[in-house]
Structures are given as C-alpha cells and as structure tokens.
Amino acid sequence: MSLTRGDNNNESAKSTVSTGKAPKLLSEAFAGELDLLRLQSNQLNQLFDVMPAGVVIIDGDGIIVKTNNVANNLLGAELLKKAWIDVITSAFKPRADDGHEVSLNDGRRVKLDISSFGSQAGQLILITDLTETRLLQDKLSHMQRLSALGRMVSTLAHQIRTPLSAAMLYCSNLSSKALSAEKRQNFQDKLTSRLQDLEQQVNDMLLFAKSGGKQVVEVFSVTALLNDAISGVEAQINEANAQLNLAIDDQNLNILGNQNALEGALQNLIHNSIQVINQQAIIDVHAYRKEQSIYIHVKDNGCGIDETEVENIFEPFYTSKVQGTGLGLAVVKSVAKAHHGDVSLVSKQGEGADFCIKLPIFNTEKDK
Incomplete structure (x- = not known):
C-alpha cells in the first residue's frame, strides 16, 4: 500500500x-x-x-x-x-x-x-x-523642338525659295502693259497659288514650333472646335470642289486645351486630304465619345497611303509631296500629344486615309 x-x-x-x-x-x-x-x-x-x-x-x-x-x-x-x-x-x-x-x-x-x-x-x-518631372519633360521637349527647328531651317530655305522665285516671276510678268486679260488672270492665279504655298509652309513651321510649348488653355466644346476649324478652310474646300460631311454624335462634349492649336491640327488634316485628291474630294469628319475619350476622325476618298509609309508619316520632315515641309502631320501629332492625346492612321493603298485624333474628355461637375 x-x-x-x-x-x-x-x-x-x-x-x-x-x-x-x-x-x-x-x-x-x-x-x-x-x-x-x-x-x-x-x-x-x-x-x-x-x-x-x-x-x-x-x-x-x-x-x-x-x-x-x-x-x-x-x-x-x-x-x-x-x-x-x-x-x-x-x-x-x-x-x-x-x-x-x-x-x-x-x-x-x-x-x-x-x-x-x-x-x-x-x-x-x-x-x-x-x-x-514636368520641368525636365518641358526642357527635353524644348531641346527636341530646337533640334528639329534647326533641321527645319535648311529644309525651308530651299522649299520657300522655289515658290518665292515663282511668285516674283509672275509679279514681273503682271507688270507688262501688253499682257492680255486672259494671261493676266492666269498669272494672277499662279501667283496666288504660290503665295498660298508659302503661307501654308510658314503656318506649319509656326504650329510645329508652338505645339510642344505652354499654351493658354480653356474649356470649349467639340462642336465649336469643329465648326471653327472647318470655317477656316471653307475657301479651300470650295476652290477644290470638295465635299465635307460633318457628324457629331454628342453636342455636349467638352475639351480642356488650346482651341487654336487643335483647330490648326484639324485644318492640316483637311488641307492634306484636299491636296492629295486635288479635285472633288469627299471628306468625312466624325466626332464621338468612347468611355473617357473623344475621337475625331478625318476620312477621305483618296488613293490611300502605302503601308510602308504609314510608320513614318508623323515624323518631322517626312513627305512624299513635291512641295511641302513634311511638318503638317508632325504638327498634328505634336498638338495631340500636348493635349494628353494621340493620333493614328488607318489606310490602305486605293482605299483612302482615315486619321483619328484621340483626346481626353473634360468632365463638368454635372458629369462627375
């Protein structure tokens, strides 16, 4: 126990x-x-x-x-x-x-x-x-534009000289008292054409120089933008017997940006279509909203652009035209980028060209 x-x-x-x-x-x-x-x-x-x-x-x-x-x-x-x-x-x-x-x-x-x-x-x-970051980006953009403008000077020196020399020759012919009315009108038309070429080249140069810089911005409607842009090239449209069709799906779309710069970009696209087709161009301008972006298409019935050229079409000084600075489409891209947008091209040989500018929509307090 x-x-x-x-x-x-x-x-x-x-x-x-x-x-x-x-x-x-x-x-x-x-x-x-x-x-x-x-x-x-x-x-x-x-x-x-x-x-x-x-x-x-x-x-x-x-x-x-x-x-x-x-x-x-x-x-x-x-x-x-x-x-x-x-x-x-x-x-x-x-x-x-x-x-x-x-x-x-x-x-x-x-x-x-x-x-x-x-x-x-x-x-x-x-x-x-x-x-x-923004300051560095602005400085880089400024340096890139200066570099591009340096190349532009040598290019423009030759391209401006040609229409300028022709304009001076036509002016000289117009001073002749023995000139018939028909020939005088012919020389006047040619003189006007050469001066318009000069004006377009200078406008391209100015738009390209300004497009990457700081711009005065405001809120404006897509409707006002397109109407004003088309109004600015109405004389060229009529002269070329072109037909322009405008369609805006939503009249209440707004953009925050520089209206003059965007007008210039759109006018470049329209002017480009008129130049390529020469006579009786049909140009469709269509604006619509998709999610938080605005899409503006400028489509023509021209001969289209070869696929090998599409890659370089927006590069400064790239052109297949006999006359032209090669800056028009570079301006369009630069302006779109400055507005936090982009530009694209869909084209095939023989099927016309369809340029599309994409921009961020500006939401009003009501939209938000």
Whole structure:
C-alpha cells in the first residue's frame, strides 16, 4: 500500500511541475510574438518615412490619423487630427490647366492616388510631386523642338525659295502693259497659288514650333472646335470642289486645351486630304465619345497611303509631296500629344486615309 501511495504522490508532483511550466511557456511565446510585431511595426514606420511620395491615412470620418514627412512638407503644415476636406481647401489651388494633376498653393503640381482599406473604414492617399518631372519633360521637349527647328531651317530655305522665285516671276510678268486679260488672270492665279504655298509652309513651321510649348488653355466644346476649324478652310474646300460631311454624335462634349492649336491640327488634316485628291474630294469628319475619350476622325476618298509609309508619316520632315515641309502631320501629332492625346492612321493603298485624333474628355461637375 505504501508503494502505491508513493507512486500516486510522484504522479501528482509531475503533474504540478508540468502545469507550472505551461504559463511560463505561453508567456515566452507571447513575448516573442510581441517583439516580432514591434520589429515589423518599426520597419513599416521607417519605410513609411523614407517613401519618396507623401502618404496620408484618414479614418472613416475623414480625419487624418497618420502622415509621413513628405506629405507634411508638400502640404505645408502638421496634418494629424485635421479633417482632410480642410486640408484640401487650405493647401490646394486648382488651375484650369491642371488636367490629371492638381496644383498646390506654392505652384507645385502633384498627383493624387486614393485607395480604400477594403472592409475597414478609412482611406490611404498617395501624393506624388510631379513638379521636377514636368520641368525636365518641358526642357527635353524644348531641346527636341530646337533640334528639329534647326533641321527645319535648311529644309525651308530651299522649299520657300522655289515658290518665292515663282511668285516674283509672275509679279514681273503682271507688270507688262501688253499682257492680255486672259494671261493676266492666269498669272494672277499662279501667283496666288504660290503665295498660298508659302503661307501654308510658314503656318506649319509656326504650329510645329508652338505645339510642344505652354499654351493658354480653356474649356470649349467639340462642336465649336469643329465648326471653327472647318470655317477656316471653307475657301479651300470650295476652290477644290470638295465635299465635307460633318457628324457629331454628342453636342455636349467638352475639351480642356488650346482651341487654336487643335483647330490648326484639324485644318492640316483637311488641307492634306484636299491636296492629295486635288479635285472633288469627299471628306468625312466624325466626332464621338468612347468611355473617357473623344475621337475625331478625318476620312477621305483618296488613293490611300502605302503601308510602308504609314510608320513614318508623323515624323518631322517626312513627305512624299513635291512641295511641302513634311511638318503638317508632325504638327498634328505634336498638338495631340500636348493635349494628353494621340493620333493614328488607318489606310490602305486605293482605299483612302482615315486619321483619328484621340483626346481626353473634360468632365463638368454635372458629369462627375
């Protein structure tokens, strides 16, 4: 019996020791887990502070609960516990030409990316300073235009000399008193034609020089843009016995940009069709909206463009015409790019050419 009692005592002692170790092991496990969480938290905070973009976290009530130094420097104040709507009012100063960016009070431009936390209330706002990037892009664009203009000078020197010499010759012939009325009219028509060539070349040069630079921007309707552009080339359309058909699917489409520059680009496309076809051209201009973009097609019934030329058609100084600077379509592309858009061409030999300018739509507050 004593042996049995002793065995029971030993089992009880082992159980007591085992039970005593459990809380200690759990405590050590929790301590290790806590240390790991602290380490991860410190690492996240360090990453948060060294991010090149500003970060703002707001709770479900729109109150700022966390920021990094970049956000504080960009927005110019201590942001914690402030309402995000108040920060927008005090730190941001939107301008008409902001586009997809937003201007701050000090003139810097930033991009805002906002994301939610899923099922958890609140939002994360990422603020990227694009000021230096835009300055570098402007400088690069300026240098590229200077380089292109340098090449243009030598090209234009020859191309302007030819119609200018012809115009001077026609002027000389017109001074003859013995000239018949029929010949006088013939020389006048030729003189006018040569002067129009000169005007087109100078216009191309000016548009190309200006297209990449800063322009005065405003909101205007696609309807006004197309009507004004067509009105500007109406005389050329009539002279060439051309037919122009205009279709605008939505009369309420608006664009933010420089209307004069876009008019010049569209007139270049229309003028190009008239020149290629020469007489009785049929030109279809069609504008419509697709998602958040506006598409403007200028399609003609000409002989089309060979596939080998399509790749280079928008390059400066590339031309297959006897007379021309090779800048007309380069101007169109440059203007479209300056408006955060693009231009494309669909054409096959014998099937005409279909140019399409794609531009971002400007949403009014009602649309938003």
